[in-house]
Amino acid sequence: MPTLPFSDRTGSVTRHSDFVSRYIYTRHVDVWCPPGYADRPDRRYPVLYMHDGQNLFDPAFALGGIDWGMHETTARLIREKRIPAPVIVGVWNTPLRWREYMPQKALELPDGGVVRPRFMDLAGGPPISDRYLKFLVEELKPVIDATYRTLPDQAHTFIMGSSMGGLISLYAALEYPQVFGGAGCISSHWPVGEDCLIQFVKNALPKPGSHRFYFDYGTETLDAGYEPYQLQVDGILKAAGYQYGKDWLTLKFAGADHSESAWRTRVDIPLAFLLG
DSSP states (O other), rough: OEEEEEEETTEEEEEEEOOOOSSSOEEEEEEEEEETTGGOOOOHHHHHHHESSGGSSSSTSGGGOOOOOHHHHHHHHHHHTTTTEEEEEHHHHHHHHHHHOOOGGGSSSTTHHHHHHHHHHHHHHHOOHHHHIIIIIIIIIIHHHHSSBBBOSSSGEEEEEHHHHHHHHHHHHHHHHHSEEEEEEOOOOOGGTHHHHHHHHHHOOTTSSSSSSEEEESSGGGGGGGGHHHHHHHHHHHHHHHTTTTEEEEETTTOSSSHHHHHHHTHHHHHHHHHH
16 A cells, blocks of 8 residues: 655555455545544544546646645645545546446436436446445445544544546435535536436435535536526425524636546635535
8 A cells, every 4th residue: 555645744645556346347436534644643534535536636647637626725734624534545436437436326316217218328228326325435435434533423424526436426415415414516516317317316315414515616617507407406495494504505617627636725724524
């Protein structure tokens, strides 16, 4: 397990190479520990699980050579005392990304009869996100909690991603509300599931008070088509009794496109909302 040091101010990443699963393909998992982690053996930390893990810390592996700078942003928020120091688990994607990240039960609803064949043509097969979530909950999380000094309870366990990663983050919190206390859904790619996704959210949303949900979207490129779907989701949250700014937050970023560079500039906001 090689450790990839950044600096004393930005923590370090340990790569768990070729993490084996009985549910999904083998993949790398990067774990970032905050500055001072090794010096505080008595301290335990909340955990943020993130998808598309190769895009988080190192531009050498990131899509388009632009990483999210998660180590830099998180370390800054810690220094500013805006969040408690977390452990961040970056789960790499695979060529089956679309199938792993598409909320599976949404396409099993009655309206999914139309959407499911289109998705299968696009992704090369049916969704396998239930298996991906079993990997996260049954295989990865126990290893993380056993290896690192975590706070393993629901109130200190979060999940976040962008685009299809936003959808699977939401799906994880809806399917395992007893595991994840909040989800960060950045530029969620709603159109891939059309109204099926909206209906699934309405059916599966847990009662307010014990979860936090963050959503955002831009207005350019792929993000330009997200607002009508996001407004419907916002309406569902409001009708269910979620309090804006406390249980849920949705932000619109005019001029922002669908890219790693756009998400890098604003990832501090969901971090502060979920962890703060």
